[in-house]
Amino acid sequence: MFLTNQSVSAAESEMNDDPATEILDATYQALCDHGYAALTLQDIAAEADVSKASIHYHYGSKENLFTEFLEYLYSRYTAHLEPDAETPRRRLFELLETVLADETTPDRPFRTAMLEVKAQAPYDDAIRDRLAEFDEYLYEQFRETIAAGIEEGTVDERVDPAVAAEFLTTAVTGARTRQVSVDRSPDCLRESIERYVRSHLLAGETAEVAQ
Amino acid sequence: MFLTNQSVSAAESEMNDDPATEILDATYQALCDHGYAALTLQDIAAEADVSKASIHYHYGSKENLFTEFLEYLYSRYTAHLEPDAETPRRRLFELLETVLADETTPDRPFRTAMLEVKAQAPYDDAIRDRLAEFDEYLYEQFRETIAAGIEEGTVDERVDPAVAAEFLTTAVTGARTRQVSVDRSPDCLRESIERYVRSHLLAGETAEVAQ
Structure with a gap:
């Protein structure tokens, strides 16, 4: 999703003296390989090439490690979504491109595992609270x-930023779910959401007539 | 979601002479109680008050039972979504109301379990094919x-039914996921999608000015 193999490798080479971070990187890989339900500390230890005792020393229980892992992902997610575009209009499309990027094969298992994690949220307050942070961050970026696009004049001034951001967050979440559950093409899903933005959010001259 | 406790009870009283159907009803309840990952034939047998051998006799493996269960759900889903409204415009809101109904407590575990099942789809072609049927059915109802609303004159003629239906299917899927994963209010999610329909799909006099 947002932690590509490249970024994991970069993190490993930057921080390979830090066993706590190595364990988090190994958790990412083990999650991709085994899914969440089947994930064990032994899988993570094998991936990190450390002992289970070392994981317990750094993180305590599996539950606590996983909560810390979600916090680690969150800091990478927010870094990955840092604005780069020069205008709000471009930023809107940059956001969609970043969160709905066509998946390379190594990322697909991660997105699948994250859907499994989402289904755990009702049973685990710590997981739900962490997932809510991702959700709220994306909502806030859209809002x-x-x-800012309304200020700039490129977004229709009749659009309510909170309403449109809520709807876009729901649509992005649905795109991710459908991609995993019914193998819907990421390009097709992204095109559908971008079309909504172009037709219904952008102002006059930049908006499309066709809906 | 669409198989309420009432409908299960009705099915049980209608068909309590059919052990094969009783096993499917028991699968629904066991899925709600245990989730998908932890679900065993023993749980289902205990719920149905039959032996594991009886389940094997009727359905073979757990995988096969689950595929049959998804087909059974599908037939109930399509029956539940049968049109009742008199006009396309009313039908559009009826559809949203039915698929995004505020969940009563007994249905919430079912929706959570279904999110778990969705995360299994990439590993299981039979599950993915069944889930794709639900997805395509909803898409086709919207389309x-x-x-029909364009014919009727209540939906804006510039709307492309295929594009809008694809987008609505994604939004409904996202609403279901966010409800489970970040405990977002079903009413709030439904209101957000209905607002999109009123503002961007309905024609002139029925559409809202505010976006």
């Missing part, structure tokens, strides 16, 4: 960008 | 209804 701020749309509000 | 037909929007096309």
Whole structure:
């Protein structure tokens, strides 16, 4: 999704003296390989090439390790979504491109595992609270960008930033779910959401007539 | 979601002479109680008050039983979504109301379990094919209804039924996921999608100015 194999490798080479971070990187890989339900500390230890005792020393229980792992992912997610575009209009499409990027094969198992994690949320407050942070961050990025686009004049001033951001967050979540569960093409899903933005959010001259 | 406790009870009283159907009803309850990953034939047998041998006799493996269970759910899903409204415009809101109904407590575990099942789809072609049927059915209901609404004059003629139906299917899927994973209010999610329909799909006099 947002932690590509490249970024894991980069993290490993940057921080390979830090066993706590190595364990988090290994958790990512083990999660991709085994899924969440089947994930064991032994899988993570084997991936990190450390002992289970070392994991216990750094993180305590599997539950606690996983909560820390989600926090680690969150810091990478927010870094990955840092704005690069120069205008709100471009930023809106940059956001969609980043969160709905066509998946390379190594990322697909991760997205699948994250759907499994989402299904655990009702049983685990710590997981649900962490997932809510991802959800709220994305919502807030959309809301701020749309509000800035209205200021800029490229987003229709009749759009309510909070309403549109809520709807876009729901659509992005649905795109990720459908990609995993019914193998819907990421390109097709992204095109569908971008079309909504172009037709219904952008102002006059930049908006499309066709809906 | 669409198989309420009432409908299970009704099915049980209608068909309590059919052990094969009783096993499917028991699978529904056991899925709600245990989730998908932890679900065993023993759980289902205990719920149905039959032996594991009886389940094997009727359905063979757990995998086969689950595929049959998804087919059984599908037939109930399509029956539950049968049109009742008199006009396409009403039908559009009826569809959203049915698929995004505020969950009563007994249905929530079922929706959670179904999210777990969705995360299994990449590993199991039979599950993915069944889930694709639900997805395609909902898409087709939206597409037909929007096309009929254009004929009727209540849906904006510039709307492309296929594009809008694809987008609505994604939004409904996202609403279900966010409800489970970040405990987002079903009412709030439904309101957000209905607002999109009122603002962007309905024609002139019925559409809302505010976006």
